[in-house]
Amino acid sequence: xxxxxxxSRYLVKRTGEKVFLECVQDMDHENMFWYRQDPGLGLRLIYxxxxxxxxxxxxxxxxxxxxREKKERFSLILESASTNQTSMYLCASSLRVGSxxxxxxxxxxxxxxx
Amino acid sequence: GENVExxxxxxxxxxxxxxxxxxxxSDSASNYFPWYKQELGKRPQLIIDIRSxxxxxxxxxxxxxxxxTAKHFSLHITETQPEDSAVYFCAATYxxxxxxxxxxxxxxxxxxxx
Numbered sequence: 001x002x003x004x005x006x007x008s009r010y011l012v013k014r015t016g017e018k019v020f021l022e023c024v025q026d027m028d029h030e031n032m033f034w035y036r037q038d039p040g041l042g043l044r045l046i047y048x049x050x051x052x053x054x055x056x057x058x059x060x061x062x063x064x065x066x067x068r069e070k071k072e073r074f075s076l077i078l079e080s081a082s083t084n085q086t087s088m089y090l091c092a093s094s095l096r097v098g099s100x101x102x103x104x105x106x107x108x109x110x111x112x113x114x
Numbered sequence: 115g116e117n118v119e120x121x122x123x124x125x126x127x128x129x130x131x132x133x134x135x136x137x138x139x140s141d142s143a144s145n146y147f148p149w150y151k152q153e154l155g156k157r158p159q160l161i162i163d164i165r166s167x168x169x170x171x172x173x174x175x176x177x178x179x180x181x182x183t184a185k186h187f188s189l190h191i192t193e194t195q196p197e198d199s200a201v202y203f204c205a206a207t208y209x210x211x212x213x214x215x216x217x218x219x220x221x222x223x224x225x226x227x228x
Contacts, residue, residue, distance in 0.1 A: 004157075033215075040123065042220035043158070043203060058215075090157070102148070103216055105157040 003027070004106040006091050012112045019078040021109050023091030030096035032074035033103065034058075034066060037088045046089075049074055050096055081113045116141045118206050120219025127194050128227055135222045137204035138186040144208040147187045148216070149178060152201045161202075162189070194226045 007022040025032065033048040035058075045058030047066040055066050063085060067075045074093075078085055091106040117140040127133050139147075148163035164171045164178045164187065171178050175194075180187040187206075191198055201223050205216040 040220065042120075043218040045215065048215060102160050102163075105150075105159070107157050 004091055004093055004104050006089075006106040006109045008109050009107065010110045012114060013078075013081050015082060015113060017078075017081050017113075019081050019111065019113075021076040021078075021089055021091075021111070023074045023076070023106055024072050025074075025091075025093040025104070026072065027093065027104070028071065029093035029104075030071070031094045031101075031103075032068065033092040033094075034064075034074065034076045035090040035092065035105075036060065037090055037108070043090065046076065078111075081111075083113050085111065086113045087111060116144060116206055116208055116217040118204060118217050118219045120204050120222060122222060123220065124223045124225070126225045126227065129194060129196060131194055133191045133194050133198070133224055133226075135189045135202055135204070135224070136186060137188070137206075137219050138184075139206040139217075140185070141206075141208050142182075142185065144185075144206040146207050147178070147180060148205050149189050150203040150205065150218075152203065152221075154200070158201075158203060191224075194224075196226050196228055199224060199226045 004025045013019050034046040035043045044060050046064050049055045049068040065077045089109045092103045094103045095101040120137045145166040150158040151161045152158040164180050175192050177190045201221045203221050204219040207216050
């Protein structure tokens with residue numbers, strides 16, 4: 001059973017703070033993703049990575065960065081948190097080769113920026 | 115990139131009735147179409163998928179149909195039950211997609227009334 005684990009389920013941070021969201025998967029997946037979920041806007045891709053130290057911008061990368069130093073771990077970084085980054089963040093992973101590979105999601109991290 | 119539109123955004127049905135959610139996509143090269151279900155407070159999970167070489171796929175009470183000519187695909191749930199209440203996301207990916215990235219619709223909130 002694939003497991004994608006997000007270390008923090010609920011966080012409250014102050015405006016301007018640096019925020020780290022951590023994600024670990026245990027299935028040796030090459031691809032990892034960070035999505036943001038807001039009501040009525042669906043799942044919007046922030047960044048993804050297809051290999052260690054590799055990253056690609058998604059649709060809404062502004063205000064975020066990522067780090068992938070190990071294959072199983074993908075971190076989302078908010079350099080200076082702002083209130084408009086209050087949201088639910090979902091990490092996901094999948095095998096790389098070809099299309100049609102199932103994406104597995106973590107449980108999500110609820111971030112509130114005050 | 116691909117653009118996926120999903121309708122309706124909300125859907126209420128009586129228990130036992132059928133529910134249909136429709137999605138359209140823009141890129142004729144898309145060849146894989148999964149559907150994810152997200153129950154309240156939980157992670158999205160794959161419930162069914164279809165590839166472009168198949169017109170219909172069924173799994174018990176759920177089915178997905180694909181019309182490649184019209185570039186739309188639909189989720190059908192028959193004999194709905196209260197536990198079908200959730201947000202449903204359609205998605206598409208295509209051969210040119212960067213390493214298996216999925217493009218999601220905005221989601222449909224399905225409510226099944228007892």
